[in-house]
Amino acid sequence: MIQLVAEPAPIGIDLKRTALVIIDMQRDFLEPGGFGETLGNDVSLLKAAVEPCRQVLAAARKAGILVIHTREGHSPDMNDAPPAKVARGAPSKRIGDVGPMGRILIQGEPGHDIIPELYPIAGEPVIDKPGKGAFYATNLGLILANRGIENLLVCGVTTEVCVNTTVREGNDRGFRCIVLSDCCASYFPEFHQMGLAMIKAQGGIFGWVAGSKQLLSAMGRELAA
Ligand code: C5J
Numbered sequence: 001m002i003q004l005v006a007e008p009a010p011i012g013i014d015l016k017r018t019a020l021v022i023i024d025m026q027r028d029f030l031e032p033g034g035f036g037e038t039l040g041n042d043v044s045l046l047k048a049a050v051e052p053c054r055q056v057l058a059a060a061r062k063a064g065i066l067v068i069h070t071r072e073g074h075s076p077d078m079n080d081a082p083p084a085k086v087a088r089g090a091p092s093k094r095i096g097d098v099g100p101m102g103r104i105l106i107q108g109e110p111g112h113d114i115i116p117e118l119y120p121i122a123g124e125p126v127i128d129k130p131g132k133g134a135f136y137a138t139n140l141g142l143i144l145a146n147r148g149i150e151n152l153l154v155c156g157v158t159t160e161v162c163v164n165t166t167v168r169e170g171n172d173r174g175f176r177c178i179v180l181s182d183c184c185a186s187y188f189p190e191f192h193q194m195g196l197a198m199i200k201a202q203g204g205i206f207g208w209v210a211g212s213k214q215l216l217s218a219m220g221r222e223l224a225a
Pocket of ligand 1: 029157163
């Protein structure tokens with residue numbers, strides 16, 4: 001059990017019933033030439049989350065916490081890609097088009113892969129999801145239930161899109177969701193701030209927000225005890 005300094009209030013969490021969920025830290029979102037850039041975003045804004053995320057991932061692995069990675073994307077035949085999603089906006093390239101990292105947001109292509117700094121190791125489930133939320137059309141809920149997980153430590157990109165959607169889905173399913181603020185990022189710094197504010201407002205309407213340093217020091221105390 002660790003006592004975590006968080007907003008809107010401190011929270012005690014049992015690490016044996018906790019999973020670290022790293023959302024969509026894929027080359028398609030973080031590197032030039034991928035999905036994020038085709039939408040007109042400055043992908044360098046997401047870099048800030050990588051090192052805090054790497055530190056939390058290393059600590060979670062050391063502590064034996066279940067680590068789950070997610071990837072947004074679609075099968076090569078794009079049967080799972082809603083036409084309304086593919087047609088959205090005016091990107092320079094659409095989902096399925098060929099870019100410098102292969103077909104945009106398509107499973108098996110270099111751009112769809114997770115960045116090297118946070119690459120999954122054997123035994124860590126990787127959830128491929130066609131939507132923004134990690135519970136929608138995936139077996140994430142089943143994996144968490146089978147492992148007796150009650151708490152989710154959530155990292156990844158982008159704060160207001162896939163992180164927020166997953167937290168809302170998780171909250172409705174009864175999970176305590178703790179978003180690690182500096183382990184998340186957005187192409188829009190103001191959306192990052194508001195995305196976190198929406199989670200912790202109203203007494204934690206969707207969950208809690210804490211910094212990676214708070215988590216690491218609470219875990220350090222637990223491991224030293
Ligand atoms: C987006 C995501 N932003 N992973 N996906 O389209 O947040």
